[in-house]
Amino acid sequence: MDDDTPSYFVGVDGGGSGCRAVIADAMGHVLGRGDAGPANATTDLVLATLHAADAVYQAVSAAGLERDVLASTTAHVGLAGIMDLPMARQVAADLPFRARVSDDRRTFVAGALGDTRGVLIGLGTGTIAARWDGRKARFIGGYGLQVSDQASGAWLGRAALSEALLAHDGLRPGSELGEQLMTRMGGDPGGIVAFAARATPADYAALAPLVVTAAGAQDDIACDLMRRGADYIDRAVRAFGIPRGGVLCLAGGVGPHYTGWLADDLRAVLAPPRGSALDGALSLAMAQAR
Amino acid sequence: MDDDTPSYFVGVDGGGSGCRAVIADAMGHVLGRGDAGPANATTDLVLATLHAADAVYQAVSAAGLERDVLASTTAHVGLAGIMDLPMARQVAADLPFRARVSDDRRTFVAGALGDTRGVLIGLGTGTIAARWDGRKARFIGGYGLQVSDQASGAWLGRAALSEALLAHDGLRPGSELGEQLMTRMGGDPGGIVAFAARATPADYAALAPLVVTAAGAQDDIACDLMRRGADYIDRAVRAFGIPRGGVLCLAGGVGPHYTGWLADDLRAVLAPPRGSALDGALSLAMAQAR
Structure with missing residues (x-):
């Protein structure tokens, strides 16, 4: 040139x-x-x-x-x-x-992560989990909502509907979030059935902000889901192992909302994503x- | 006439x-x-x-x-x-x-159940749960695989693929069943992704016999899933309450396979389905x- x-x-x-x-x-x-x-x-x-x-x-x-x-x-x-x-x-x-x-x-x-070594958990509509040594990345998870994508926005939204139905049936304690979702879907399980019959991962993910907000207000269903999502993150990070001196980066629209649900040792190495x-x-x- | x-x-x-x-x-x-x-x-x-x-x-x-x-x-x-x-x-x-x-x-x-009172948990491709007082039935669950149908054949098959992927990623102990499923799907996660992108509930349910068989051989993944399915059955039965003198009936292709995973008091009132x-x-x- x-x-x-x-x-x-x-x-x-x-x-x-x-x-x-x-x-x-x-x-x-x-x-x-x-x-x-x-x-x-x-x-x-x-x-x-x-x-x-x-x-x-x-x-x-x-x-x-x-x-x-x-x-x-x-x-x-x-x-x-x-x-x-x-x-x-x-x-x-x-x-x-x-x-x-x-x-x-x-x-x-x-x-x-750029030139920073570490583990990246990207939680948007789906899930991306990577270990990055500065040159090469190793990926796990993110195989799609049907069989994977734990902790993602779509996973949170779909699981919240599932728990709302369990609460409706008396199989778990109800909560504000459960009632909110039921009302939003027309007031009965049939509305959720109809929604789920056509919902894309993006449709489920659109419900994730409700879960995140409800978890902030100590909602029972929402807290259960954030705990389960954080458990997946914990297992993924420990399976990778954070590189010496490296960071843990929670990215995507949902990622940072798990911060408060992580173990102390993981929270101690958190760093915000440098870019998109x-x-x-x-x-x-x-x-x-x- | x-x-x-x-x-x-x-x-x-x-x-x-x-x-x-x-x-x-x-x-x-x-x-x-x-x-x-x-x-x-x-x-x-x-x-x-x-x-x-x-x-x-x-x-x-x-x-x-x-x-x-x-x-x-x-x-x-x-x-x-x-x-x-x-x-x-x-x-x-x-x-x-x-x-x-x-x-x-x-x-x-x-x-x-015919004229016998009791609780019926039907587990075929999907889930049906009913309390029957001899004249009227009350139903819960069975809202479809996306948000419900816990313990069903489709649920077992899909959950087994999900656990196989977690094992592949090192996020849970592996098992014979996990490797068997991975091999069946072409030997890598891509095969499961491709399968799941098109799978109907019936396609997932076709994998349930593998789970049931593996559970009989104490497979780690299979036992985890049967335990989770039995937990749903337990919660559903107790939410209904078995009518005085009534029976618990596990029907459908998968139903009877949960027998060994139930609590003793539920096993004591089990009765086979009278008909289809x-x-x-x-x-x-x-x-x-x-």
């Missing part, structure tokens, strides 16, 4: 609810941002690729640049639902610019050029 | 995997049987109605009778997924013969005529 060619860096973070992109200069200063539709590679590989490209075009445009700058740009695209290397290569081959493609767990860790998966994608793009 | 008009009784039991019908004479002797496709009223009301009628026509034909006998027949049709009275009436109005229609829980209780939901439907049809 000639010294007089301006070089740009692109980071993309795509997930089931949308896809975001940034374009930055050689110093990492963001020049433009773009948004596009869902980009989960398992759900729809072609659409994920199209939306990733669309988000990048919008970022380029927002930066006041022309699309041809992408010919000399270094990009990292992290997408939810990338299951293996062949799938990542397929997306890379289909994108209308050169890019490295990974799953969004990779960008999530790079964004949250989008920041991680950009930093991985810039690391490629080094 | 004239004394010289032969009168027949029809019972129908319809569920998500198929629909069965019997036609019997006035003494309750079964003259013919019929089978047809899925008949879950929530999944597809029209198809459920068509399949119920089809099963009855086949039973009539198998009995060597003509369809016009249905003009003077008393029928009870129990279908899964009947949520309320208007839905039951809709099916009754659409059937090409006169019938009372109820959900399959009603026929299940009538078949299993199809028997129950026929007995309800005959009771209508009395």
Whole structure:
């Protein structure tokens, strides 16, 4: 690359609810941002690729640049639902610019921990758990709500409905949260049945803030769930082991709310995430050029 | 009805995997049987109605009778997924013969307990829990696998996959069952993820026999799950209270396998189911005529 060619860096973070992109200069200063539709590679590989490209075009445009700058740009695209290397290569081959493609767990860790070693538990709609030694990540869990994703927002929301039904049936003590959920779903179990028959993980996760708030008010059901979620976090962190001198990072919309439910030794090494998966994608793009 | 008009009784039991019908004479002797496709009223009301009628026509034909006998027949049709009275009436109005229609829980209780009072826990693909005083039933639970159906076959199968993943990640002790499931699903978590992305409750329930067998061999994961399932049964039975002199009946394909996991006082009042939901439907049809 000639010294007089301006070089740009692109980071993309795509997930089931949308896809975001940034374009930055050689110093990492963001020049433009773009948004596009869902980009989960398992759900729809072609659409994920199209939306990733669309988000990048919008970022380029927002930066006041022309699309041809992408010919000399270094990009990292992290997408939810990338299951293996062949799938990542397929997306890379289909994108209308050169890019490295990974799953969004990779960008999530790079964004949250950067060059700090530690364990990352990402709890948004789903669960991501990673041990990061500064160069390589080891992942566990996050296999989807049906059989995994313990402690996540979707898991909290679904479990709260389940406990509300147990309370309704007299199989556990009731609580404010239980009644609140029952009322919200139409006042009887049939409403919950109808909701659950169609609910996506995102639909369940939309109930998680109610659980978090209720736990703050010592609600019986909510406290039970936060305790069970924290137990999963505890087991995951101890299975990994925190690297010497490393941190524990609880990220995602739900993650930090577990702080008060953790054992003291884990709370002592807590550190906030340094950045988002989008920041991680950009930093991985810039690391490629080094 | 004239004394010289032969009168027949029809019972129908319809569920998500198929629909069965019997036609019997006035003494309750079964003259013919019929089978047809899925008949879950929530999944597809029209198809459920068509399949119920089809099963009855086949039973009539198998009995060597003509369809016009249905003009003077008393029928009870129990279908899964009947949520309320208007839905039951809709099916009754659409059937090409006169019938009372109820959900399959009603026929299940009538078949299993008949004129014996008690608590019925039906554990097949899903869960049915009922307290029966000989005339009326009170139901709890069974709100579907997403938020309920604890202890059921589908619940056992799905929970076993979940525990197998936890064992794979080092978050719980592994076991034969965990490895068996992992191997069956292709040898890595990706196989379970792919299975779970498409699995119906029936698909999960197909794994339940593995859990039951493993529990018999003291498998760690399997024993944990049977214990958790038995805990749900225990809580449900005690929430109901067994009527004085009544029995506890564990029905369905999975139900009896919990026997060894129950508290002594519950085991002491166990009684096997007297008959199936199809028997129950026929007995309800005959009771209508009395």
